[in-house]
Amino acid sequence: MVCLPPCLAGTRVAPDDDATKRIDQEFREEQRATTNVCRLLLLGTGNSGKSTLLKQLFEIYGTPMNDRERLLYKSALFTNAVTSLAALIAAAETLDESLGTRLAGDAVECRDAFKRFQSQLAVWDKPARPPGPDIAYVMSRLWADKGIQNAYSNRTKFNLPDSAAYVLDKVYDWVSEDYVPTKQDVVMARIRTTGIVEREFRFQQTTLFKLVDVGGQRNERRKWLHCFSDVGAIIFVVSLSDFELRLEEDSSVNRLHEAITLFSEICNYPSFENIPIILFLNKKDILKQRLAEGANLRTAFPEYVGPSTYDDVVDYIGRALHKVNRDRRKTILTYRTCATDADNVKRVFEALSRVLIERSLQDSGLIV
Known part of the structure; x- marks a missing residue:
């Protein structure tokens, strides 16, 4: 039987913080040294x-x-939707009339409301305080309009992000305070x-x-x-x-x-x-x-x-x-x-x- 010194008998030896840090550092350095870097x-x-x-x-x-990091993408996704819709409206107003892209009825009012909102939009950088559902309704109504859909069908005639349909289909999500972007949302977000x-x-x-x-x-x-x-x-x-x-x-x-x-x-x-x-x-x-x-x-x-x-x-x-x-x-x-x-x-x-x-x-x- 081994007899411990009185100072150690029945006690635990507290780890040396410096020694622990040194071991951790040596482990990280060894891992880096044995890792193939490409x-x-x-x-x-x-x-x-x-x-x-x-x-x-x-x-x-x-x-x-984590959720907090993904929330940071809501502003980009909403901005992508705004940019896409603006491009579609511009195309609807300039493409050949025979393509059936002209807006009519309440779509004209929605277009005017959207343009007023767009002119006031600087940088939306507060995910906890997104624009309200009113602008989402306006954007959703425009996106469903026949003239805008005809413009979308002719999207190769002007520059439109590939993610336009995705971000416009989910515009209510981008303005919802409770919505947290998914992994796929993050992948679809367009940031130059x-x-x-x-x-x-x-x-x-x-x-x-x-x-x-x-x-x-x-x-x-x-x-x-x-x-x-x-x-x-x-x-x-x-x-x-x-x-x-x-x-x-x-x-x-x-x-x-x-x-x-x-x-x-x-x-x-x-x-x-x-x-x-x-x-x-x-x-x-x-x-x-x-x-x-x-x-x-x-x-x-x-x-x-x-x-x-x-x-x-x-x-x-x-x-x-x-x-x-x-x-x-x-x-x-x-x-x-x-x-x-x-x-x-x-x-x-x-x-x-x-x-x-x-x-x-x-x-x-x-x-x-």
Whole structure:
């Protein structure tokens, strides 16, 4: 039997706070040292869906948002609804009258009320005190109007966010004091990326992915250069539905043509010579919908003679992108994605992650 000293007999030894902190710090440092870090640069033109993809990945693999954090998105969702409805009203007033977009009856009064509200709206940044239900009624009534719906049916003739129908269908939620945005609401919220946003999440406890998202509009692209160092791969996001649309910055330029031009610059940029590119052909759901509604790829590619079927159109767009790559040794992996679909994003990223992790380990010399 071991005899304890009187000072210790029948007592507990209090932990040394400094020692505990030191052990915790050593554990964190050891974890960092044994973690494979993979830094990804997320590129694409404006409205390609890359920021939505980043939010979706963080929702799946990162720390889940709490209610308080999700509440912060209500202002963005309401603002998205206001912006979308304003674009629809403007289109209804300017599109050819034969399209049946003119407002009539009480819709005119609602339009005038909405415009008065819009002129007074500065920045709505207090989720606990949203605008009242009156403006939600006005917006809901306008959204249901036949003229506005006809304008929506002709949305490829003007710039309208892809999330317009989603945010307008739920306008009463955005003004409800009790409503807390869901995960899907957060993913659907449209907040333009300006500057550089870096997020990170741990994948299967062994790999730390660091994703860098930069603004896709033309005036934001000059900020990319200093992000080029220490990049494991580039994820380039292209919107498949952009073949019908024009740039917000320059209405004379087709969005898909702009994406192909930018992809050519990225593929053939000397600093990216040895960096693999992951090509995400995004918004496949919208492409399917537009093709079902009669859209034709010849809008952007007059030389296209194939059928307007989903697979044929996607294959043609994919070939057009791969064709601009002048280095045939370069690794380009292509995936079809829908950034607003969590299951699709998870399946694609888990398939992709195996390739990225293996390359990252090779670059670090851990495997040969």
